[in-house]
Amino acid sequence: MSNEHEELAHEQDYVSMLYGQLDRMREEASAALGGVRGASGGTRQYLVERDIVARETGSRLARIDAAEDGLCFGRLDLGSAERLYIGRIGIRDEEADGEPLLLDWRAPASRAFYTATSAAPLGVRRRRHIHTRMRTVVGLDDDALDRGVLDELEQVHGGAGSASPLVGEAALLAALTKARTGRMGDVVETIQTEQDAVIRDRLQGILVVQGGPGTGKTAVALHRAAYLLYTHRERLARSGVLIVGPNPTFLRYIGHVLPALGETSAALLTVGELFPGVRARTFDAPHVAEIKGRTEMAAVIDRAVKALRRLPEPDEPLEVVVDGVTYRLDRETCLRAQEKALDTEEPHNVARPVLVDHILEALVDQAAARLTDDPFSGLSAEVLEAIAQDLREHGLAMEGEEIGDGDDALLRVVDRAELRRTLEQEQPVQAALNWLWPELTPQRLINELLSGPFLLDEVAGELAEAEREALRREPGAEWTIADVPLLDEAAELLGAFNAERAARELKRRQEIAYAQGVLDIMAGSRSTDLEDPREEIVSVTDIINAEALADMQAMADLRTVAERAAADRTWTFGHIIVDEAQELSAMAWRVLLRRCPSRSMTLVGDVAQTGDAAGAGSWAQMLEPLVGERWRAVELTVNYRTPSEIMELAAKVLERIDPALRPPQAVRASGVAPVREQVSSEDLPGRLAEVALARQEALEQGKLAVIVPASRAGELTAAVARTLPEASYGALPDLDRRTVVLTARQAKGLEFDSVVLADPEAVAADGPRGENDLYVALTRTTRELTILEVA
Numbered sequence: 001m002s003n004e005h006e007e008l009a010h011e012q013d014y015v016s017m018l019y020g021q022l023d024r025m026r027e028e029a030s031a032a033l034g035g036v037r038g039a040s041g042g043t044r045q046y047l048v049e050r051d052i053v054a055r056e057t058g059s060r061l062a063r064i065d066a067a068e069d070g071l072c073f074g075r076l077d078l079g080s081a082e083r084l085y086i087g088r089i090g091i092r093d094e095e096a097d098g099e100p101l102l103l104d105w106r107a108p109a110s111r112a113f114y115t116a117t118s119a120a121p122l123g124v125r126r127r128r129h130i131h132t133r134m135r136t137v138v139g140l141d142d143d144a145l146d147r148g149v150l151d152e153l154e155q156v157h158g159g160a161g162s163a164s165p166l167v168g169e170a171a172l173l174a175a176l177t178k179a180r181t182g183r184m185g186d187v188v189e190t191i192q193t194e195q196d197a198v199i200r201d202r203l204q205g206i207l208v209v210q211g212g213p214g215t216g217k218t219a220v221a222l223h224r225a226a227y228l229l230y231t232h233r234e235r236l237a238r239s240g241v242l243i244v245g246p247n248p249t250f251l252r253y254i255g256h257v258l259p260a261l262g263e264t265s266a267a268l269l270t271v272g273e274l275f276p277g278v279r280a281r282t283f284d285a286p287h288v289a290e291i292k293g294r295t296e297m298a299a300v301i302d303r304a305v306k307a308l309r310r311l312p313e314p315d316e317p318l319e320v321v322v323d324g325v326t327y328r329l330d331r332e333t334c335l336r337a338q339e340k341a342l343d344t345e346e347p348h349n350v351a352r353p354v355l356v357d358h359i360l361e362a363l364v365d366q367a368a369a370r371l372t373d374d375p376f377s378g379l380s381a382e383v384l385e386a387i388a389q390d391l392r393e394h395g396l397a398m399e400g401e402e403i404g405d406g407d408d409a410l411l412r413v414v415d416r417a418e419l420r421r422t423l424e425q426e427q428p429v430q431a432a433l434n435w436l437w438p439e440l441t442p443q444r445l446i447n448e449l450l451s452g453p454f455l456l457d458e459v460a461g462e463l464a465e466a467e468r469e470a471l472r473r474e475p476g477a478e479w480t481i482a483d484v485p486l487l488d489e490a491a492e493l494l495g496a497f498n499a500e501r502a503a504r505e506l507k508r509r510q511e512i513a514y515a516q517g518v519l520d521i522m523a524g525s526r527s528t529d530l531e532d533p534r535e536e537i538v539s540v541t542d543i544i545n546a547e548a549l550a551d552m553q554a555m556a557d558l559r560t561v562a563e564r565a566a567a568d569r570t571w572t573f574g575h576i577i578v579d580e581a582q583e584l585s586a587m588a589w590r591v592l593l594r595r596c597p598s599r600s601m602t603l604v605g606d607v608a609q610t611g612d613a614a615g616a617g618s619w620a621q622m623l624e625p626l627v628g629e630r631w632r633a634v635e636l637t638v639n640y641r642t643p644s645e646i647m648e649l650a651a652k653v654l655e656r657i658d659p660a661l662r663p664p665q666a667v668r669a670s671g672v673a674p675v676r677e678q679v680s681s682e683d684l685p686g687r688l689a690e691v692a693l694a695r696q697e698a699l700e701q702g703k704l705a706v707i708v709p710a711s712r713a714g715e716l717t718a719a720v721a722r723t724l725p726e727a728s729y730g731a732l733p734d735l736d737r738r739t740v741v742l743t744a745r746q747a748k749g750l751e752f753d754s755v756v757l758a759d760p761e762a763v764a765a766d767g768p769r770g771e772n773d774l775y776v777a778l779t780r781t782t783r784e785l786t787i788l789e790v791a
């Protein structure tokens with residue numbers, strides 16, 4: 001019978017062997033990368049091939065590097081003597097027929113590590129958590145899932161069998177009680193069974209993950225992204241995964257998790273960043289955001305586009321004066337041109353050339369008629385010279401010949417196309433076309449709608465006058481987050497500008513042409529993948545046409561997935577994950593659904609934490625108008641963050657929000673009761689500063705947050721900043737600092753070792769969802785909570 005020391009030594013040998021393999025893989029990949037980068041010259045095809053190999057090898061190296069820390073963290077003992085080691089990537093033995101030495105945590109065979117229990121052992125006799133520091137094994141935690149192993153463990157450790165519903169309880173509790181760093185970490189070593197089910201749920205369809213505070217929704221969402229990218233790599237590497245979070249601070253907080261899991265091809269954006277060229281950071285007042293978020297705004301914008309297309313009155317043709325000649329466009333002509341454009345059913349800007357075509361033809365008809373009647377009447381010297389030039393170029397007039405000679409010579413030779421080109425360039429013609437059917441940018445349209453004198457009243461009849469008034473903004477004012485979905489809606493109705501469209505089509509043609517040349521040389525060469533052969537392999541040879549290869553090339557540079565997606569409004573993602581999904585307005589949902597025509601989405605959130613006035617009261621209320629019943633929901637029930645002493649307090653607030661809601665079960669108690677202190681309103685700033693200082697000094701390690709009501713944020717932040725000058729605060733607080741000052745809304749999704757909450761009553765009174773914000777504020781701590789109540 002082995003003792004604990006021997007077990008450690010045994011695991012150290014195995015783990016050292018794995019690191020040896022990892023070093024070998026790193027050396028091979030580095031050498032391959034050095035080789036391709038160092039190569040020079042050659043044909044264009046050769047250079048393309050070199051680029052692709054370099055990118056593939058580069059991303060393989062990134063995965064190897066990400067696996068360094070905690071490479072192997074688990075072992076499963078199955079029947080007889082079979083053992084599987086689980087880790088951050090798959091490694092197989094090159095010298096023994098590719099025998100797996102380490103299974104990627106996402107591989108199907110690893111699943112039992114997260115789901116086997118003594119009630120349902122799934123063939124697992126023992127689950128072992130292997131703890132490492134650098135490359136050294138420093139500890140082991142065993143769960144015995146059958147009687148034989150339990151007996152063995154009792155002899156080795158003096159008893160370590162587990163009847164807990166938690167998987168790897170010791171490892172989990174150790175992870176949960178660690179001091180926070182200001183950055184979210186991955187949880188691959190201790191994923192719990194209910195979380196695993198969400199992570200590995202199928203790619204298709206809309207999955208809603210409802211869970212109270214601290215249930216690991218964010219962690220689960222990010223691990224699901226890593227799982228999907230691994231399992232459906234070929235598909236998702238092309239189209240990418242989008243992760244939408246509530247604010248930039250939150251995105252920075254979670255930004256390290258996917259790279260630490262070796263995945264760098266997900267784009268992380270806030271709703272305010274979904275429209276290329278606009279980076280909205282400011283909030284509207286809640287009632288304004290609520291109006292902007294309503295679905296009705298889509299119809300309002302649609303009507304605004306139509307209202308900007310005009311027709312002349314029946315007896316008042318539109319007059320266009322070019323070089324002293326007056327052309328007349330009557331209502332009938334303009335109406336026919338509009339109808340032709342509308343018949344295309346294309347977006348406004350895309351349909352516009354059809355109208356332009358018809359109007360120009362009408363103008364050319366009039367010009368031609370003039371020329372037949374009296375070739376010279378009303379034509380300026382400049383136009384005559386242009387025509388003469390044209391005649392000469394066609395060899396129909398000699399240098400110096402009078403162009404009027406031979407009366408209708410002009411009509412014969414000045415072709416209509418030339419006339420049309422000349423007219424089209426005239427400013428009065430352009431002005432008439434723009435009056436009839438303006439070429440619009442989304443920014444111009446929304447600006448006109450919200451800042452113009454008449455448009456909103458004309459097209460938003462369903463809004464009360466006071467609501468329309470609330471929507472008005474200064475012309476050219478900074479875009480707000482709630483404006484972004486309006487801009488995107490406008491862009492959808494308008495379609496791309498001519499120039500934009502042409503540029504995009506040209507780029508696409510170039511990409512395809514570039515890719516076409518690569519196909520021959522790539523045929524037959526299959527990349528060697530690191531993973532187990534049972535796992536999915538990405539290879540350019542799987543891609544069968546130039547178009548697909550062009551897609552892949554565009555995606556192969558992992559950096560550019562986010563860049564390209566952020567720069568291209570028409571980009572569609574293979575999967576979208578929305579964190580704090582309850583906050584999104586109906587208009588924001590329309591943007592996301594456009595970005596994901598496959599409707600493959602994971603939405604995580606908690607309807608009890610909705611802070612935005614335009615956000616959801618229930619998932620059904622939010623989703624049914626958008627996707628009917630085509631969504632499925634799961635619930636996470638265990639709170640891994642907030643200790644039970646604090647959840648008791650938070651539960652009272654939850655009951656005020658909705659008596660039907662139940663708080664998640666706290667996984668642990670901290671032994672520290674929340675502290676409540678009463679102060680007068682005037683004394684609050686001074687006392688808050690003192691308490692913040694005291695709590696920071698008491699924290700040996702970890703992070704402190706001071707959460708203040710938005711209504712007193714300026715004054716209270718200033719007071720804390722005087723005592724703790726190193727504290728970070730403002731629109732984008734730096735979470736790496738030891739102490740941050742935040743509003744409840746800013747604290748959403750974040751967590752800290754210690755929280756000081758100022759004036760909970762004022763937090764609850766702030767806006768229509770103040771109670772929800774208070775619930776958020778109370779549940780941010782992993783250890784201690786101090787509350788200053790205003791008496």
Ligand SMILES: Nc1ncnc2c1ncn2[C@@H]1O[C@H](COP(=O)(O)OP(=O)(O)OP(=O)(O)O)[C@@H](O)[C@H]1O
Pocket residue numbers: 172175176185187190191192195211212213214215216217218219220606609640641748749750751779
């Ligand atoms: N299986 C796990 N193993 C270790 N830590 C976990 C696990 N699940 C969650 N955690 C930790 O619990 C904390 C809360 O997780 P997370 O922030 O994902 O919860 P949440 O449901 O998004 O919370 P909220 O809605 O309150 O923002 C984090 O520190 C996370 O790392």
